[in-house]
């Protein structure tokens with residue numbers, strides 16, 4: 001059943017990119033038509049570039065997303081950005097609960113859940129990130145951590161079209177390390193079971209992305225794993241050639 005899910009290759013640019021350095025994004029727009037048969041493409045630049053990228057991407061096969069949002073729609077929250085503002089700028093999806101926000105800003109599951117609800121309130125797709133740290137993995141707690149984060153971070157009432165789960169083991173992010181295909185299959189299978197038990201038929205159709213050191217050289221192997229429905233790509237999403245090559249690696 002999950003074989004019918006169309007893959008999503010999402011690029012998380014993190015805190016990288018200036019308005020004068022958009023050549024890679026332009027190259028992604030130009031190359032997107034060639035990979036359209038393989039996967040949907042989404043690029044999440046820093047908030048400062050969303051409007052400009054969304055303008056450039058109009059009519060092209062690349063969607064533009066954001067990396068975080070505030071739970072509220074407006075108000076006295078200096079420095080924060082509402083999901084409605086990101087939608088207004090042209091974003092169609094928002095990443096919430098990335099491990100870098102959980103670590104750098106102390107974000108917990110309850111806040112991540114509120115942010116996911118805010119994403120829906122704005123009519124966008126929530127990409128909810130989960131994943132264990134190295135020490136949690138070493139202690140054999142991976143599935144417990146994943147279950148707890150899913151339980152705490154996913155709002156009720158999800159439908160397949162508005163929720164994407166990204167499994168990103170923290171120890172694999174930016175390190176060049178990845179879990180084995182067998183480990184990814186086990187954990188994604190566990191996530192699928194959770195989603196179908198919580199959201200029934202919708203849960204069988206939700207995309208589960210793998211993230212953490214995805215590169216052109218390992219994309220085909222990882223994307224072929226059962227219940228892997230695409231990737232959330234960090235470093236390699238900054239280069240058009242690598243990002244497009246990862247999409248070409250989808251089965």
Ligand SMILES: O=C(CO)COP(=O)(O)O
Nearest residue numbers: 012173174212213234235
């Ligand atoms: O954090 C990530 C995407 O959100 C993964 O980053 P890398 O692809 O650089 O390991």
